[in-house]
Amino acid sequence: MSKNIRNSGLKYIEKIYNNRLKILYADNIMSADNFSEDVKKSLSAKRKFLLPKYFYDSNGSALFEKICNTKEYYPTRTEKFILRKYSDDISKYNPDINIIVELGSGSSVKTSFLLKSFLKTKPEINYIPVDVSDVIISGSENLIKKLKNLSVLGIISNYEEGLKIIAKKIKEKKLIIFLGSSIGNFTIEQAKTFLNILRKNMGENDLLLIGFDMLKNEKILTDAYNDRKKITAAFNLNILKRINRELNGDFNLNKFEHNAFFNKQKSRIEMHLVSKENQAVNIKNINLKIEFKKGETIHTENSYKFTDTLIKKIAGSAKLKTIKIWKDEKKYFSLVLFRKSKNSNSLN
Numbered sequence: 606m607s608k609n610i611r612n613s614g615l616k617y618i619e620k621i622y623n624n625r626l627k628i629l630y631a632d633n634i635m636s637a638d639n640f641s642e643d644v645k646k647s648l649s650a651k652r653k654f655l656l657p658k659y660f661y662d663s664n665g666s667a668l669f670e671k672i673c674n675t676k677e678y679y680p681t682r683t684e685k686f687i688l689r690k691y692s693d694d695i696s697k698y699n700p701d702i703n704i705i706v707e708l709g710s711g712s713s714v715k716t717s718f719l720l721k722s723f724l725k726t727k728p729e730i731n732y733i734p735v736d737v738s739d740v741i742i743s744g745s746e747n748l749i750k751k752l753k754n755l756s757v758l759g760i761i762s763n764y765e766e767g768l769k770i771i772a773k774k775i776k777e778k779k780l781i782i783f784l785g786s787s788i789g790n791f792t793i794e795q796a797k798t799f800l801n802i803l804r805k806n807m808g809e810n811d812l813l814l815i816g817f818d819m820l821k822n823e824k825i826l827t828d829a830y831n832d833r834k835k836i837t838a839a840f841n842l843n844i845l846k847r848i849n850r851e852l853n854g855d856f857n858l859n860k861f862e863h864n865a866f867f868n869k870q871k872s873r874i875e876m877h878l879v880s881k882e883n884q885a886v887n888i889k890n891i892n893l894k895i896e897f898k899k900g901e902t903i904h905t906e907n908s909y910k911f912t913d914t915l916i917k918k919i920a921g922s923a924k925l926k927t928i929k930i931w932k933d934e935k936k937y938f939s940l941v942l943f944r945k946s947k948n949s950n951s952l953n
Contacts, residue, residue, distance in 0.1 A: 631763075643655075695722065716732075716784070728754060735764060764802075793918075809945060816940055818909075837876075841905055862881060876905045928944055
């Protein structure tokens, strides 16, 4: 059953799958596809780039799952380890919370550790995944099969629109989670802006759990994005395949190569696609012809690596205060629990 809803200027379509699963399709998802517009703008820039959110078509998502299983790519398995080990402790810091909101949930695999821990002490948990992809539907269906006392309200939307919908619909105290060190894909200024948006949409008693990939040995960092099986290279090049397929482009993938390196000055891994020769590319659907010089790059992704000081800086800009930090033994990764603060400092 589906119905159109308008709530204080927010428009979405609500689809009820069963008594434990509802999905809201926000108007910004239903009415617009910005892929062509974003590709034209970013590839017309003086320094060409593509937005990393467009990596994740069906093939890109499958490749990313393979990346997570490579020997070199530590972030996913390290965060899983922390969640598996400390989920019970995390739930103890949220004793009166029955609602968990997740931004960029994807298939919600890692989140299941948290949900199971919360359900040990609570008769029911309401889970609200927010993602631009409809992968949350299959992920949510799997979760409610495994967890009997779980109800899901999925929101297919960008983060800001999803948060606005939640702020209007949900008045109870909640835990908002943002895993996978996805915050590292923002620039530092973008991360500050994003955290301020989060704070604006948080209730006074809400808590916020964020995953941060920490600064470490440079070889470990670069190897994670240059695996020996070259799955990350295929993942990076797949965005050109998507442009060819969806926008009628004529990128020759053999004329581009993957390059990922650590930018020490900016404390981030950068991923680029490098043109192997002088060449021209046409993208017919957006009426764009692009000239590439040999060695010119398309910047496809950043992944910032954090220190406690940098976390303090960006959290402080949003007036967020740290409650607790959970780390693995090697201190490769951190899960940080925040609450709103009236002061500007976030870490004690």
